Amino acid sequence: MNRQRQRVRKAMILVTFFAFPAVLHYLSPVSVIEASSRGIVNGSLVLFLLMFTASLFLGRAYCGWVCPGAGCQESIFAAREKPVTRGYYVKWLLWVPWIGTIIAMAVRAGGYGKVDFFYQTGLSMADIHSLISYLVVLFLLIALPAFAVGKRSFCHHLCWMAPFMIIGRGIRNRLRWSALQLRSRNELCTQCGTCSKQCPMSLPVHDMVNQGIMEHAECILCGACVDACSRGAIIYEWGRCSSNKKITTCSDSISLDSHVGEGDGNGIAWTTKSRLRSDFQPHSLQSLINTTDGNIKNLKRAEKQQCVNGCNAN
Numbered sequence: 001m002n003r004q005r006q007r008v009r010k011a012m013i014l015v016t017f018f019a020f021p022a023v024l025h026y027l028s029p030v031s032v033i034e035a036s037s038r039g040i041v042n043g044s045l046v047l048f049l050l051m052f053t054a055s056l057f058l059g060r061a062y063c064g065w066v067c068p069g070a071g072c073q074e075s076i077f078a079a080r081e082k083p084v085t086r087g088y089y090v091k092w093l094l095w096v097p098w099i100g101t102i103i104a105m106a107v108r109a110g111g112y113g114k115v116d117f118f119y120q121t122g123l124s125m126a127d128i129h130s131l132i133s134y135l136v137v138l139f140l141l142i143a144l145p146a147f148a149v150g151k152r153s154f155c156h157h158l159c160w161m162a163p164f165m166i167i168g169r170g171i172r173n174r175l176r177w178s179a180l181q182l183r184s185r186n187e188l189c190t191q192c193g194t195c196s197k198q199c200p201m202s203l204p205v206h207d208m209v210n211q212g213i214m215e216h217a218e219c220i221l222c223g224a225c226v227d228a229c230s231r232g233a234i235i236y237e238w239g240r241c242s243s244n245k246k247i248t249t250c251s252d253s254i255s256l257d258s259h260v261g262e263g264d265g266n267g268i269a270w271t272t273k274s275r276l277r278s279d280f281q282p283h284s285l286q287s288l289i290n291t292t293d294g295n296i297k298n299l300k301r302a303e304k305q306q307c308v309n310g311c312n313a314n
């Protein structure tokens with residue numbers, strides 16, 4: 001259990017939360033529309049593009065470690081800790097028209113002709129209008145949903161920045177390059193459920209561990225599950241999507257080839273099972289046993305399918 005790392009994470013999101021009035025305009029979903037209508041690339045557009053770029057390698061770590069809205073919401077956990085498990089699609093219903101409006105404005109302006117990072121920026125408390133918009137965002141969009149709907153409801157349902165990072169991570173998974181991710185070692189799991197309880201995004205983490213699929217569009221890579229698991233069954237890892245692990249390890253076909261055929265009529269021999277145990281999740285192996293019938297071609301096909309399904313599960 002690593003409490004220190006979570007203390008550091010919580011301190012970071014509290015600091016950014018206190019800096020929120022200073023940075024709100026740089027994250028504003030409104031000023032980017034106005035700037036685009038004048039053909040200006042403003043600070044918020046630059047930051048949204050940076051979030052997207054970072055997510056190609058860091059997933060939604062911004063949401064877990066940096067976002068000013070995170071500090072506010074996680075502070076509310078002390079008073080209200082209702083899990084949120086549905087309605088993730090709502091943010092897309094908001095995001096698609098919003099991004100469409102930005103594009104339409106930019107097209108109408110004849111494209112972007114100027115970069116002004118500080119366009120319509122300043123302290124959110126400098127004048128009455130800025131103060132009102134800050135308080136509306138803080139209380140109506142962030143704090144109220146956290147009380148009324150549940151933990152990090154803003155992140156699940158309303159955030160206009162999250163889709164950039166979900167798309168970025170989806171691209172990374174498609175193209176299968178290395179990035180920061182979680183990996184499970186389910187042979188160590190005791191099913192205590194602590195990881196799920198600690199997850200600020202209310203994800204069914206112990207189910208994910210059992211299935212060996214740690215990819216989830218709502219995972220913010222906060223590491224709360226990593227640090228809560230006393231068994232070390234979840235780790236951070238720099239590598240390809242955890243389900244891709246199966247391709248990498250199972251492409252070690254020497255191991256597979258040499259053992260397929262030694263089976264007991266159910267597909268794969270015990271020796272194969274034990275050799276694969278450290279690399280394969282049991283559900284994956286069981287699936288292979290059920291689908292291969294001792295045929296190495298089918299075995300490889302099944303592994304690849306397993307992997308594609310896993311990587312694209314979210």
Ligand code: SF4
Nearest residue numbers: 189190192193195229
């Ligand atoms: S992964 Fe760790 S914390 Fe989660 S259920 Fe298993 S043993 Fe418990």
Ligand code: SF4
Nearest residue numbers: 199219220222223225
């Ligand atoms: S699954 Fe783990 S890393 Fe992802 S949001 Fe939940 S606690 Fe954080």
